[in-house]
Amino acid sequence: MGCFHLTVTSLCFVVVVVGVLPLSLDAQLDPSFYRDTCPKVHSIVREVVRNVSKKDPRMLASLIRLHFHDCFVQGCDASVLLNNTATIESEQQALPNNNSLRGLDVVNDIKTAVEQACPGVVSCADILTLASEISSILGGGPDWKVPLGRRDSLTANRTLANQNLPAPFFNLTQLKAAFAVQGLDTTDLVALSGAHTFGRAHCSFILGRLYNFSGTGKPDPTLDTTYLQQLRQICPNGGPNNLVNFDPVTPDKIDRVYFSNLQVKKGLLQSDQELFSTPGADTIPIVNRFSSDQNVFFDAFEASMIKMGNIGVLTGNKGEIRKHCNFVNKKSVELDIATVASEESSSEEGMVSSI
Template identity: 80%
Template sequence: MGPLRMEVTLLCCVVVVLGALPFSSDAQLDPSFYRNTCPSVHSIVREVIRNVSKSDPRMLASLIRLHFHDCFVQGCDASILLNNTDTIVSEQEALPNINSIRGLDVVNQIKTAVENACPGVVSCADILTLAAEISSVLAQGPDWKVPLGRKDSLTANRTLANQNLPAPFFNLTLLKAAFAVQGLNTTDLVALSGAHTFGRAQCSTFVNRLYNFSNTGNPDPTLNTTYLQTLRAVCPNGGGGTNLTNFDPTTPDKFDKNYYSNLQVHKGLLQSDQELFSTIGADTIDIVNRFSSNQTLFFESFKAAMIKMGNIGVLTGSQGEIRKQCNFVNGNSAGLATLATKESSEDGLVSSI
């Protein structure tokens, strides 16, 4: 399939679901939702993540990414956590997720701790949302009051996971289309992409930029030549593609504005990163420049975008349920086909965020 045909096909896949998504309602979400029923939920979630991040600092980025991968598929309903069963086709085996998502075991640790304190009260969807905010704070990034009160889905949708999650080779047109499907605008796109200020990615997500960009036989011309040599040392031509490198070569485990400074000197790791700055005439260039020069502005925009994303397609009230275990719906443990428990060593294998 030629590059143009592939781009058109991908764009059609993105657009075809427009209108099918249950867009966000501010519904009954409230930061104080658990004030009376589980007042310690935030501190419980924080303690588990803090302990895990001591030995695996990359987990902070992985948990933010896990929240993103959940919300872009039928809304923020913890559908990504559901394992295969006789009736559920898990999103975990969708192309953007398989051998990519991390943090599933950590979410289960959190759920166990929360259930011990407040049984049957806190949803897995809210745990994912809280985990993302707490991960940002623990990485010295912004904090915000997380609207709570989501219910968990009774279904998953692997087809939507394959269609809705943006890929690392997306150009700006495809990125904007993928975010528009979710009701997110260009500023949201640039702000949420800033989550690539920490974490790591596999060589397979960007190796085409190093040796054979767009089937030219040459590297991506928007890639800094010094950075190119650094990446080639990590990702040899014809290698297995599983080696890891930092998204941000300057402060790899810190949540800051350096992602945007890297784009300005053509050191965006993924094509979808660099597209925000190197697309000629793009309205994203000014946003990148403003975020690069003003970390407070970036943090405020990131907070607003995370809250907006966290409201996509939420289930509230009598919708959905509070799962007892995050990996399967209540009463459906019989016939459970548990996926491999080994956590992947990759962050964001296919998704661009």
């Protein structure tokens, strides 16, 4: 889900296996956390996401990606939502995120609706987590009881965003390392990669595979030749930076077809196809299992989304409940936050990291 133009991929991220963010040991997350203080929070989030997805079906994938990009950088604390200020360097301008994140305005719309019902109660981190689960449901995927009670960070970390988010050209070793930093295992890697069952990517992230893979002047040999020609029609060399479906079969639906595509060399990104085409990889039997039984995939996706959503969470007296998702509370009162949505809505989907 966000890297940057391939013309500068030589600068792309090195996975730094330091500063591991294990699951928060003192987290007290509970699906019923808002039972008394904001009992309608789930239905409020669902209504906003459902209405937006009617006009923009891609938004469902974008919200899941936004959650992923949050959790992989100092934990699931809504740090990705923070804008630049005099004291905060926003993650939104990190190389994986710049001009690519979508859904920031949707999160703000949700926050506004939630604040009207339950002022000062629900964190932006929980809103983003709920929006991801609801996006899965609306996309035809699994639902789950979302553990709640996260609080919002007071900081962002652009450096970690550049380091921790896996790139679309990562090989399997690099992908595993990026996930291990977050305490996620190989099954989590394959299951969460299944989020590419829907959504779009920009052509710039597959041009190398189509025309000059690894400097060979030839296409990636792990690409099906018919699929290669289809992609070349959408993404001509030197042509416009069009959007292309992750899944050519069911592009707006969460299902097992993503894994079936990998089996026939139709993974869109190199990082997708690596899961099946890396010789002897332990990810291959997992792909086969998910492809043959959608319920098995859904169960694993649910478990991995919950596990990811628990990374480095802030609870108790840590962090805060932001009044506006783009600013810490001290900054919020100094700004006319009504202007924020218009600044965010120009973001364009498509530039993706491997998830």
